[in-house]
Amino acid sequence: MRRNKVFATGVAALALGLSLTACGTTEDGGNGGSDADCDVKLAFFGPETGDAAGLGKPIIQGTQLAIDQYNEDADCKVEFVKYDSQGSPDEAPALATEAAGDESLIGVVGPAFSGESAAAGDTFAEAGLPTITPSATNPTLADNGWDTFHRALGNDATQGPAAAKYIKDTVKAGKVFVIDDASEYGAGLAGIVEKDLADAVVGTDTIQQKQTDFSATVTKVTDAKPDAVFFGGYYAEATILVGQLRDGGFDGTFVVADGVKDPAFLDAKDAAEGTIITCPCIPDTEPAVAEFAADYEAEFGEAPGTYAAEAYDAATIFLDGIDEGVDNRADMLEFVNNYDDEGITKQLKFDEKGEPADVHVYAYTVKGGAIVPEGEIK
Template sequence: MRFSVKTGAPLLALALALSACGTSGGDDEEASSGGGEAGTCEDVAIGYFGALTGAAANLGINIRNGVQLAVDQFNEENADCQVSLEEYDSAGDPNQATGLATQAIGDDSVIGIVGPAFSGESDTAGPIFAEGGLPTISASATNPDLSQNGWDTFHRVLGNDASQGPAAATYIADVIKSEKVFVVDDASAYGAGLAEIVEESAGDAVVGTDTIQTGQTDFSATVTAIRSSGADSVFFGGYYAEAGLLVQQMRAAGVEATFVVADGVKDPGFIEAAGDAAEGTIITCPCLPPEEEQEFYAAFEEAFGAAPATYSAEAFDAANVMLEGILEGNTDRESLLEWINDYSGEGITKTITFDEDGEPENISVWAYKVENGEIVADQEIETN
């Protein structure tokens, strides 16, 4: 892998030119052969599935707002085809996912889901969505195993941790020049899975590992282990609430090792939790910096009074894949699933095409850095 600073991404139209047929996954006749007439729809909804409350709610709200913007723009442009948005707030808890997924498949008007947002809830809800034939596109769930369950309904628009993990390890070795890496995870499906990949990729440079729990606030034992190991970098697989407290306690104990985290920490909530200790943290993410797409950035800021954040743009793309299919007449789950499986079109984050497992064929991983209390893009990590 090599590292390079990405100098710019192509600026696309804000919406996906939904009235055009050229970006569909099949020919015009096939695209209009679903449950409704192309250009019209009635009693059709897509859903957002993920956290709107709970410790990692910020990440879910980012995604929900990206979906909401796509739906609002679609409805403004298509008077004869109004699509509603249903919200399924999981609080990021896999234990709540079963009931919510059952609720979603029981609502016949819901023909597609953007989500689930997190890997743990995706693992729980995935078989239910598959049984109900309800297509999903996640903008954020990155555990590699999710696409290996044989769920025809599963898709995601971002690279998984099989690309993010090795990229993080290479950044640690080649950019940070770290020779001693300590790996910590939060025992979640996302955090533990990613940490394991980083540990394997870092190889002999790993001088220690530890596991914490989500909701934990005292990391003194972990900090002691890190300090004793002599590590010059620490990788943490988990979410921003625990990451903020961990690095704060590391710095208070005099541990100066570079703190490296991943997409679950890419949120202002990390800086709020960590305070000044957040400075210098490296964050990897298989996501495009939102400011790369200036029209989307401006529209999002106008709609929500805040800049788009982690996975807002990916959620916007995921929703627009479904909305384009709906406009082409795919107004039931079966035909919309066929549309998504065969889809090829331009999003604002990438050209979107799914392989037979629902994985995107185009991926990118970026490194971000906390500077002066802000999360800023550092460089794109080439994954080929």
């Protein structure tokens, strides 16, 4: 699925000059051939294991697919490495230092989550290691002055208002209770939704990640008698929370965001039915991602999960640079900063803060035990 690219003139000229040296030579003086490895690596940074591994898996596989397709016809193979943070801000700094120390690593797809992005961002910036996250949505990440930071999807400053609009205009909830999980992502998103809903908010509460007893929160919700509950957090807690809310008598609409858009949320069974999920991630039913979805399913035996397509786009940006001869971090950073090309999820271009120029937010509903796309929230 390689495409013709449009690059800034300066970057294209630089890439042309580098193209003669990007690949190593074999002992017999050849160019390395189709089985040679270049001394360049791309990495995934995020949860491969742990409670949030379900959200990391599609990102890993989307990145893997892009690299595998590139390597099929490449004179020099790109190596894919993974840094398993388990989605934890506590694990991220040491892993970021490890990644930064590998000079052959010239691009990172990730970090996957907002908390680990905040914890690792300074290290990546100091090392000049460009990152493109396909999934971390806290708006403040772009305000840290990291020239290495890029985001391949809309942040929560767009998702939060879209969720609030959907709650007001489509769900038509007059009273809403807002809950967050105290994470950088969940608390930030819930705060935006709360602000946008304004007087419609009849109560708020904060839970903790890995918490399993939500009885105190359930009591607060049932006392407030809301039409809808919005939860800012991840699927591990949402799966338990929605069950306890239903058991406690809440019969309104449960509304969540991209951190819950994982098949594991369906373990809540009947309690999950009717849940609204917002996400700045394109549905695999959209024509633009049809070929990608087919290729993904052929390689991994399953449909693309949340942010698989965004990860594919992020990896493709780096691979396009490598294809043009870029073989070091400084040149890759310049290449990414000047990138402007059509991806499978959107037009891929970044502003001076690393935010995407093209943003879309979609709604999904849990129906019949499946997460079903409802369309873009305009």
